[in-house]
Amino acid sequence: MGQSASTAAIPSRDTHRSKSKSTAIISPMDAEGSESSGEITDGPPDYMRDLPDDCLACIFQSLSSGDRKRCSLVCRRWLRIEGQSRHRLSLNAQPDLLPMIPSLFSRFDAVTKLALKCDRRSVSIGDDALIIISLRCRNLTRLKLRACRELTDAGMAAFAKNCRGLKKLSCGSCAFGAKGMNAVLDNCSALEELSVKRLRGIADGAAAEPIGPGAAASSLKTICLKELYNGQCFGPLIIGAKNLRTLKLFRCSGDWDKLFQAVAERVTGMVEIHLERVPVSDFGLAAISNCLDLEILHLVKTLECTNAGLASVAERCKLLRKLHIDGWKTNRIGDEGLVAVAKHCPNLQELVLIGVNPTKSSLEMLASNCQNLERLALCGSDTVGDPEISCIAAKCIALKKLCIKNCPVSDHGMEALATGCPNLVKVKVKKCRGVTCEGAEWLRSSRVSLAVNLDTVEPEHQDASTSDGGVQENGIEFPPVPSQIAAPSIASSSSGRSASFKARLGLFSGRSLVACTLRRWSSGKSSSGSN
The missing domain is CATH 3.80.10.10 (Ribonuclease Inhibitor)
Incomplete structure (x- = not known):
């Protein structure tokens, strides 16, 4: 591989003899120095030859896999160093x-x-x-x-x-x-x-x-x-x-309530638990509440879990800072459980509710008591309308990112966000029929530093089970609920060819969004550049 017949053309340094550039043909073996015949070639100095092996290895480690493969074909030295420095x-x-x-x-x-x-x-x-x-x-x-x-x-x-x-x-x-x-x-x-x-x-x-x-x-x-x-x-x-420290269970059958009761007696230092479509009930959640250091909890389609189980966790796991709940439209977790979270978990920073129907009372208490709440996602919630969004805008002082999907919110809710949530930097609205392009554009013009991502669909194509859509924010602030990964994601505004970008151009929407998009471009306030 290192003895390939490839050649390189190198400009001559002797520019005084002729104004035209002469070339000297050398092989990759000669470029390495140690493999050369000792003759001085007519060309510029080879700085790579004097570069220590360790430095060259660091350069290789910063390259992509394809670039590393191509570099390994340059000469024997590069082939050797690239191989010795590859750890993956x-x-x-x-x-x-x-x-x-x-x-x-x-x-x-x-x-x-x-x-x-x-x-x-x-x-x-x-x-x-x-x-x-x-x-x-x-x-x-x-x-x-x-x-x-x-x-x-x-x-x-x-x-x-x-x-x-x-x-x-x-x-x-x-x-x-x-x-x-x-x-x-x-x-x-x-x-x-x-x-x-x-x-x-x-x-x-x-x-x-x-x-x-x-x-x-x-x-x-x-x-x-x-x-x-x-x-x-x-x-x-x-x-x-x-x-x-971390236990994740996805679609595993069995009697997990009994196992969690045994685990709670010996393993009490867990900080992260993910449960998706696992047969666990309030008895299991009561056992989980013995993990007093718990900070992250995901309950995804756990049909037997109710307000009582969530309350038992909230009352004892006061360090909880990330809570994801996919209620799957069962209405077994609602205001009562969320109120318990608001009362006992003041450190809450991230809350994702999918298929859960909170009301203004529970949202107001969450906003008032959880002063560190920075990320909030409300998806497929029939009870989240303009009054609830207005409550969030008035109370959630620390909120930075808000995602609303398939909720009965209108342009009036967008108007409330224009003056509320002083730390808000990004808003995503998807499949909310009452929110128009004009309303989103007005919000952008009112808060020029706010990134507003609007994604609409034709009413006849809107899926009634949109609570399965998940919430994705570049995989950082809003990690997707595991069961939602295969579903269409909410495209980030940082992607220039994302689905939301096409939606704003009216390719996927029943409304004509071209005019407002062009106005946004002309004013230089495009939300795709603010992320």
Whole structure:
């Protein structure tokens, strides 16, 4: 690869002899210096030759993967340094990878983070390939496995014995089972993060072998389980992870109320809990309330959770600062639960309500008591209209970002925002039929520093179940509720070709938005440039 016949044309320094630029043809090997024949070429000085290897490695690490690959073809020195400085590697985990493993990891001998991904329709690598990789990468700290269905418990056990320094393991759609997972937990005592999705080798029902706790239980800080038919077999691991900080459960069946009661007795230091479509009720929430350090709570489509359960968490978890609730239009969580949050959680900074119907009374109490509330999202709420928005505008002094979706809000609500919320920097309005382009434009002109993003749809195309739309604000201030990721997102105003941009041009809207958009451009107040 380094002995390619590519050439480079370099201008001559001898400009006194001729006004035209002469060129000297050199090979990449000559450009390196140490590989040259010793002859002085007619060209400018090669500053890269004098650059230390460590500096060149830092430059490579700041480049994209494609640029790094192209740079590695310049000369032997660059090929060597690029390989030795690469710590991340992602490989197509199909059987033809096996014969290339020795040469690959001879070049990339410093890899600590490895991803092995296979297409779901293809055959993946087997145990032999994984064992060879583990022998070549004993310093591996992170491993991601995707659709590696040919890996067995034996292969995972051998890997775990060779890579005992593993700190993060993520596996999805793999076929090994409890024995392979237990081998990792027994041998990788430094494991801090574990993410498991659709682990097909776990048996259902009473035949399931318990997973954990193992030697890694004391070091684990994050556990994420997704789409497991028998996720409760991880119960011993969760109970034994005394230093666990984050627990995320997505679409995992089982009796989680009973498990949470056992967890609450031993694991009380959790600060973040995500529950999505998990069979948990108020009994489980009462157990969660024993985590007095809890700061982040997501309740997404947990149908058995009511105001009473939310109140029990709010009364004891006074450090709560981020709360996401997707009530799925069940109306089991409403004013009563939100009032409890307002009374007991003064540190609340972010509140996302989807399919929940708060009224002016609960919103007013939240605004009055939660003086640090900076981010608020109201989606699919039938009770949030102009009076509620006016209340938010008058009371939420610290509010910086507001998202309103599929709520009965009109231009009058936009008028209230023109004079309220002094710290407001961004407003997103989507699928609110009462808000017109003229109303949004008036708000922009009234507060020139405010970024207003309006996205409308034709009434006949508006989905009644828009509470599933989620809230996304560049993935930072308003992280999407996990169940909403696949749904159409609210496009950020920072994207020049986003859906909301097209909507403002009238491509997706029943109204003509061209005129007001052109007026906004001509005045130089486009919201797309203010983010």
